[in-house]
Amino acid sequence: MATGDEQAFATLFNLFLPRLYPFIIKFTRSETTAQEIIQETFIRVWLNRDKLSEIENPGGWLYKVASNECYSYARKRALNNKLFNTGTPETEQVAVMQPALELKELKALIHEAVHKLPAQRKKIYLMSRNQGKSIPEIAAALGLSPNTVKNALVISLKFIRNYLAKHEVILLILMLMN
Amino acid sequence: MEHQRLTYLLERHLADNATQQEQQELSVLLKANANGEVFKTVIAEMMQKETPAFPVNLEPWQKMIGNVVNTDKVGYEKDRPIGKVIRLYRWSANVAVLLLVGLGIYFLMNRLLPATKKGNDVIHYQVVSTARSNQKKVVLPDGSQVWLNAASTIRYPDSFGSQERSVELYGEAWFDVQHDEKVPFIIHTGNITTRVIGTAFDIKAYPGQQNRIISVQRGKVNVMAGDKILATLEKGRQVRIIGTVCEVRDIDTVSVAAWKLGNLYYKDESFGDIIADLQRVFKDSIQIKNNSLKAIVTTAAFNKDIGLHKALEILCNITDGRLSKKDGIYIIE
Numbered sequence: 001m002a003t004g005d006e007q008a009f010a011t012l013f014n015l016f017l018p019r020l021y022p023f024i025i026k027f028t029r030s031e032t033t034a035q036e037i038i039q040e041t042f043i044r045v046w047l048n049r050d051k052l053s054e055i056e057n058p059g060g061w062l063y064k065v066a067s068n069e070c071y072s073y074a075r076k077r078a079l080n081n082k083l084f085n086t087g088t089p090e091t092e093q094v095a096v097m098q099p100a101l102e103l104k105e106l107k108a109l110i111h112e113a114v115h116k117l118p119a120q121r122k123k124i125y126l127m128s129r130n131q132g133k134s135i136p137e138i139a140a141a142l143g144l145s146p147n148t149v150k151n152a153l154v155i156s157l158k159f160i161r162n163y164l165a166k167h168e169v170i171l172l173i174l175m176l177m178n
Numbered sequence: 179m180e181h182q183r184l185t186y187l188l189e190r191h192l193a194d195n196a197t198q199q200e201q202q203e204l205s206v207l208l209k210a211n212a213n214g215e216v217f218k219t220v221i222a223e224m225m226q227k228e229t230p231a232f233p234v235n236l237e238p239w240q241k242m243i244g245n246v247v248n249t250d251k252v253g254y255e256k257d258r259p260i261g262k263v264i265r266l267y268r269w270s271a272n273v274a275v276l277l278l279v280g281l282g283i284y285f286l287m288n289r290l291l292p293a294t295k296k297g298n299d300v301i302h303y304q305v306v307s308t309a310r311s312n313q314k315k316v317v318l319p320d321g322s323q324v325w326l327n328a329a330s331t332i333r334y335p336d337s338f339g340s341q342e343r344s345v346e347l348y349g350e351a352w353f354d355v356q357h358d359e360k361v362p363f364i365i366h367t368g369n370i371t372t373r374v375i376g377t378a379f380d381i382k383a384y385p386g387q388q389n390r391i392i393s394v395q396r397g398k399v400n401v402m403a404g405d406k407i408l409a410t411l412e413k414g415r416q417v418r419i420i421g422t423v424c425e426v427r428d429i430d431t432v433s434v435a436a437w438k439l440g441n442l443y444y445k446d447e448s449f450g451d452i453i454a455d456l457q458r459v460f461k462d463s464i465q466i467k468n469n470s471l472k473a474i475v476t477t478a479a480f481n482k483d484i485g486l487h488k489a490l491e492i493l494c495n496i497t498d499g500r501l502s503k504k505d506g507i508y509i510i511e
Contacts (some may be wrong), residue, residue, distance in 0.1 A: 006247045013243050013332070014348065018230035025233075026192040026334075027221075035238065042246045060222075067221035071214060078208035102251055116251045133261045160250060 005049060013042060020066050027070055037073055041066045043106070047161055050154050106164075113163035117156055124152045184213075184220045194222070212264040305330040308349075313438070313459045318345070322363065325352040325438050328458040329384070350382040352435035355397075366367045370408070372420060373400040379411075380435040384458075389451060390419040394432040438483035442489070449497055453510070460486040467511035471499055 020041065024034045044065050045052075056063045072136045114125060120142075127141070134151070139146040187204045189219045196204070207213050231377040233239055300497050308314050308326050318322040319337045326332055330349025330411035332457045338344075343363040355363045355375025365372045367383035377397020383390040386437060392401055392409075393416040401409045401417055401424075408424050429445070436443040442459065452474030453464050459482060466472050474497050480489055490508060499510040 009247055011348065017239060019228070020225065021233055022228040023221075023225040024194070026194075027188075029194075031233075035242065039242050039388065040240075042242070043249055046246050046251065047346045063222045063225055064218070068227060070221050070225075071217045071480045075208045075214075078205045081205075103245060105251075107249055110250050112339045114250075126252070131239050141205075142455045157250075163207075 009042075009046060009049065012045070015061055020063075024066070024070060028073065033073065035068070037069045039103075040069050043103070047157070047164070050157055109164055109167055110160055113160045114156075116163070117159060121152045121156050124149055125156045128153055181216055181220060184216060185224070188220060188224060268391050302336045303333050304336060305331065305333045318343075320358065320361075320363075321356045323354045323477075323500060325435065327382075327437055345385060347381060350380070350437075352378070352380045352395075352438060354378040355446060362487050369403055371402045373402060374398070375424055378434075384454070389447070391417075392417050393434045409449060436479075441479065442482060443479045445477050446475050447475050447477075448472060449493070451476070452493065456486060456489060462486055462506070462508060464490070464508040464510065466499075467509060471497060471510065 006076045017038065021034065022039055025031065028034050028037065041062070045062060051165055052058050114122060122127060124138055124142070127138045128135075133141070135146050135149045138144075142149070181183055184207065187196065187200055190200055191204060208217070218350050228302060300506060306314060306316050306326060312328055314326045316326060316332060318324060320336055320343055323341070324345075327350035330351060332347050332349070332351060334345040334346055338361065340361065343358075343361055344366065345364070346366045348367070353363075353365070353374075355374050355376050355378070359375055363374050363376075365374075367381060368391065370383065372379075372392055374397065375472070377393050377399060378395040379397070380393045380395070381391075382393075392399065393409065394411045394413055396413055398413075399411045400407055401411065401419070408419065409426050411426065413480055414428055414431050416427055418425045418427075418486060433443045433445070437459075442455070446456075450466060452473075453466055457464055476493065476496055477498060478493060480492060486508070490501050490510070493499070494510060502509050502511075
């Protein structure tokens with residue numbers, strides 16, 4: 001159930017946001033940077049959602065992803081010879097999302113990947129993600145077994161991840177998973 | 179590199195009292211290639227030690243959920259309208275395990291959050307969820323009773339500490355709290371907390387819903403945002419929190435948590451919220467075509483037993499909406 005996934009993700013997000021936020025805001029001292037780090041973390045979680053059931057300790061895994069993000073950010077700053085921010089956290093206005101958070105590049109890459117899928121798989125993928133159809137609905141519409149549809153979706157997601165990895169976007173997560 | 183030294187330096191940084199020298203040291207350690215793993219481990223440890231807290235301004239974070247789930251949709255030039263994304267939230271509490279077939283973020287919340295460390299003690303949590311059209315009674319470790327309404331989740335520790343009795347709620351529940359003056363009972367719903375000593379009351383705080391409503395049947399309740407008291411309620415009073423606006427009014431105590439008996443009781447609630455509620459009580463999908471309808475303030479009462487169709491007919495009568503059914507989905511326009 002595609003929308004079921006989104007709902008579950010929303011629950012997961014709301015469960016972990018209060019657990020990640022206090023540290024990250026103190027660590028970065030910037031609401032915008034905290035948003036970036038947390039968004040990156042959850043994108044990784046989202047794009048690996050099929051694996052969550054296999055991971056023995058999903059909570060621990062999520063913290064690991066988040067700490068990776070924090071480390072990369074801090075290291076980048078250090079390498080650019082910038083010290084950690086000091087002083088009180090910025091109280092910038094964050095009502096509007098920054099353009100940097102719009103994820104245009106990532107979306108464009110995923111777009112490319114999806115269009116490289118074989119016709120049938122692409123069709124199933126689009127029915128699931130764009131039209132929000134459930135697996136039984138897709139199976140019925142295409143005259144396939146639900147298992148076939150499910151497998152096609154898992155394979156497509158894996159393909160997208162690999163495609164992103166090739167473009168080094170999400171390399172980190174694959175390293176984590178292995 | 180020493181794990182202990184790094185923990186110390188990062189703690190100094192978090193507390194914002196690192197000396198310039200310590201900051202330099204941290205910078206040098208960050209630059210060295212070999213330190214990555216230790217850094218990540220220490221950061222993850224420290225992260226888990228922090229006391230959970232929501233950001234003050236939740237709005238951009240709620241938008242983020244839409245951004246993230248939209249990343250792997252293709253052919254969407256623009257992100258889906260936020261309204262739709264947030265609407266998903268209303269079901270979010272149906273929790274995964276029950277719903278997820280398919281690609282499934284199949285997770286058990288118990289597995290996700292097995293334990294938190296507080297000082298040296300490890301706290302284990304229980305998570306109880308209800309599906310749509312479902313209710314559950316939960317008895318907490320202190321003997322307090324919770325009646326969980328549809329599509330809701332509560333998380334509580336195996337045993338409460340001596341300082342406070344804290345639980346987290348997503349959705350709606352009626353509480354009958356054991357009296358204990360020394361150990362306040364605290365319910366966290368997003369950035370709003372409700373503190374009580376011993377009382378019976380209902381909290382309705384579905385993620386994504388416009389209003390958060392707290393109604394008191396017996397005793398006294400403090401509703402707070404951070405350290406700020408938003409409202410102090412006594413028996414027969416109700417507060418609605420819409421954004422930062424609080425509205426307190428009198429209610430009939432009989433109507434508090436009427437849902438436990440299958441009575442659906444809506445007083446001056448928006449049509450959109452009522453429909454969202456009906457979708458939780460019944461399993462069917464209902465779509466409201468025009469936004470102007472959603473905002474109409476409505477009062478209605480009926481029993482669940484009359485069935486969804488009848489209930490929608492009554493509501494459409496009141497709001498001048500037109501009801502139809504297509505592909506198993508109710509449509510109101």
